[in-house]
Amino acid sequence: MANCQHCETPNPEGKFNCPSCGLRAHPPKWSTQFVVRETPMATAIRKDQIDFGSISMDKHIERTNKTNEQDRAMKMDKMIFGNDKS
């Protein structure tokens, strides 16, 4: 396995969280579904698929961005929508 993406600590066991810095050891590259499952925004996406129209995606994103998940939400955003988000 590669080293931690944050602190470069080796992560031979491939743990999800780095044993050194406690952050996610690796970029979520192996499965979009895996990523989608663990974020508030993913829940929003799933709800939109079921219930699209009752609340807009923008509102979900806005709400997500107001939480302490802001940074992660932005990363999710880029992964899902591309890097040219304005």
Ligand SMILES: [Zn+2]
């Ligand atoms: Zn680390």
